[in-house]
Amino acid sequence: MKITVAGAGYVGLVTSACLAELGHQVTCIDIQREKIDMLQNGRSPIYEPGLESLLVKNLRNGKLDFTVDAHHAYSNVDIIFIAVGTPEIHGGSVDLKYIHVVSHTIAHYIENDVIVCTKSTVPIGTNDLIKQIIHSRKPPKLHAEVVANPEFLREGSAVFDFFHGDRIVIGTDNPKAVSIMEQLYLPLKIPIITTDIKSAEMIKYASNAFLATKISFINEIANLCEKVGANIEEVAFGIGHDKRIGHDFLKAGIGFGGSCFPKDTKALVELSGSVEHRFELLEAVMKVNNRQQSVPVLKAKETIGSLQDKKVTLLGLAFKPDTDDVRESASLRIINELLEEGAVVRAYDPIAIPNAKRILGNTIEYSSDIRVALHEAELAIIATDWEQIKHVPLEVYCTHMKDSIVIDGRNCYSLQEIQKYPITYFSIGRPYVFKDRPNDSVVKESGE
Numbered sequence: 001m002k003i004t005v006a007g008a009g010y011v012g013l014v015t016s017a018c019l020a021e022l023g024h025q026v027t028c029i030d031i032q033r034e035k036i037d038m039l040q041n042g043r044s045p046i047y048e049p050g051l052e053s054l055l056v057k058n059l060r061n062g063k064l065d066f067t068v069d070a071h072h073a074y075s076n077v078d079i080i081f082i083a084v085g086t087p088e089i090h091g092g093s094v095d096l097k098y099i100h101v102v103s104h105t106i107a108h109y110i111e112n113d114v115i116v117c118t119k120s121t122v123p124i125g126t127n128d129l130i131k132q133i134i135h136s137r138k139p140p141k142l143h144a145e146v147v148a149n150p151e152f153l154r155e156g157s158a159v160f161d162f163f164h165g166d167r168i169v170i171g172t173d174n175p176k177a178v179s180i181m182e183q184l185y186l187p188l189k190i191p192i193i194t195t196d197i198k199s200a201e202m203i204k205y206a207s208n209a210f211l212a213t214k215i216s217f218i219n220e221i222a223n224l225c226e227k228v229g230a231n232i233e234e235v236a237f238g239i240g241h242d243k244r245i246g247h248d249f250l251k252a253g254i255g256f257g258g259s260c261f262p263k264d265t266k267a268l269v270e271l272s273g274s275v276e277h278r279f280e281l282l283e284a285v286m287k288v289n290n291r292q293q294s295v296p297v298l299k300a301k302e303t304i305g306s307l308q309d310k311k312v313t314l315l316g317l318a319f320k321p322d323t324d325d326v327r328e329s330a331s332l333r334i335i336n337e338l339l340e341e342g343a344v345v346r347a348y349d350p351i352a353i354p355n356a357k358r359i360l361g362n363t364i365e366y367s368s369d370i371r372v373a374l375h376e377a378e379l380a381i382i383a384t385d386w387e388q389i390k391h392v393p394l395e396v397y398c399t400h401m402k403d404s405i406v407i408d409g410r411n412c413y414s415l416q417e418i419q420k421y422p423i424t425y426f427s428i429g430r431p432y433v434f435k436d437r438p439n440d441s442v443v444k445e446s447g448e
């Protein structure tokens with residue numbers, strides 16, 4: 001099939017590369033010329049494991065091309081995927097300006113019957129709006145069918161997720177569009193759920209809201225574990241064995257970040273308000289998450305008192321491992337709070353430093369070498385569970401830091417291992433370990 005993907009961000013690029021890999025002829029269009037120039041030269045503007053090699057391979061074999069030319073992109077294709085951004089505006093509602101513009105452009109340039117498929121996460125009712133825009137402006141003799149096809153990929157494993165997703169959701173009431181979309185996705189052997197447009201839109205928000213709820217729930221249980229002396233890892237393992245609960249998304253930490261959970265939970269709360277329904281559960285999920293992101297700095301103050309002029313090293317800037325994305329990363333919140341307290345901050349990340357620098361500028365120091373980042377630090381905070389961080393030998397904290405106090409926001413180390421070293425160690429939902437132990441085998445509980 002001939003396919004165009006509008007938007008060369010995470011979703012657009014992964015969709016383009018993977019559909020080309022499946023043998024389709026794909027054009028990816030973006031309004032940012034620099035992105036398209038990079039892509040035409042075989043470089044990915046984002047870090048995503050496996051993506052650049054797929055882009056390059058399909059660019060070279062002619063299955064994929066990149067353009068800023070709307071006529072070239074939209075004039076003669078079977079399916080157009082919309083994968084433009086839907087960022088948050090004040091109050092949490094969704095900014096649909098990119099959706100509006102792309103819908104107008106599509107309507108203007110199409111020259112044959114086409115399916116317009118929305119991958120962007122859009123509030124319920126938006127696909128009807130896209131339909132209206134396109135139908136009111138397209139050449140009257142052409143048929144354009146709008147389909148909701150929400151995306152469920154995770155950053156860091158997006159290429160894998162495309163080929164091994166749990167389900168594909170197709171929202172349309174047009175049987176011909178269903179059959180074309182099924183034909184497109186059939187080779188993936190992923191269960192396909194067909195439904196109406198609004199339910200498809202809601203499936204996306206409800207999925208993200210449910211996963212965010214699971215995270216805030218386990219973080220609250222973790223906070224309770226610290227108070228009563230239980231261990232969240234044991235608890236999560238225990239409850240996860242119940243198939244109705246499952247093991248996934250029960251990793252306690254310093255809350256969820258990223259470009260979607262914070263934005264989509266806010267959007268759903270906002271959307272509920274607009275139809276006079278107060279989504280109190282989700283409001284609490286967001287509140288718990290905000291509080292959880294502040295846990296490391298609270299623990300730091302409890303431990304060493306004033307942070308004024310204290311040298312603090314932050315390990316990890318990306319919102320999760322295997323991505324250079326720092327959007328809504330807990331690290332940014334932690335850094336701002338540390339700076340407000342007067343701390344001197346140095347941060348390590350294997351790949352996200354350039355993106356963090358664009359936001360934080362020279363307010364902190366950066367190092368892509370963990371040992372250099374930890375040198376002479378009085379406190380270290382682990383914010384991202386990168387493999388590079390998890391595999392730092394514990395003696396590195398003892399030998400490089402001035403005072404080996406570690407606040408591990410992602411529970412990267414086993415308590416048994418930590419106890420072998422003179423490290424004061426706070427993690428999330430687990431007993432604290434103090435380096436000045438009268439008896440080396442004692443693990444003190446929180447609050448003792």
Ligand SMILES: NC(=O)C1=CN([C@@H]2O[C@H](COP(=O)(O)OP(=O)(O)OC[C@H]3O[C@@H](n4cnc5c(N)ncnc54)[C@H](O)[C@@H]3O)[C@@H](O)[C@H]2O)C=CC1
Nearest residue numbers: 007008009010011029030031084085086098102120121151
């Ligand atoms: N990032 C993720 O992991 C996931 C994102 N989503 C959703 O997918 C959508 C896109 O997200 P990302 O890829 O992260 O966004 P992004 O912000 O990384 O990329 C969006 C791209 O669209 C381009 N664009 C804007 N207007 C355009 C137009 N008229 N024509 C062509 N290109 C245009 C922008 O220049 C930008 O390159 C959002 O709705 C998001 O919520 C859904 C699942 C996963």
Ligand SMILES: O=C(O)[C@H]1O[C@H](OP(=O)(O)OP(=O)(O)OC[C@H]2O[C@@H](n3ccc(=O)[nH]c3=O)[C@H](O)[C@@H]2O)[C@H](O)[C@@H](O)[C@@H]1O
Nearest residue numbers: 151152153154155249250251253255256257258260319320
């Ligand atoms: O709509 C989206 O954009 C995407 O949002 C999430 O994907 P993503 O944000 O890439 O990453 P996740 O792996 O879900 O992690 C999100 C945040 O939750 C945190 N998290 C995740 C899992 C967990 O058990 N505990 C936890 O704190 C992570 O550290 C991270 O900050 C969803 O998992 C995807 O299905 C969805 O498509």
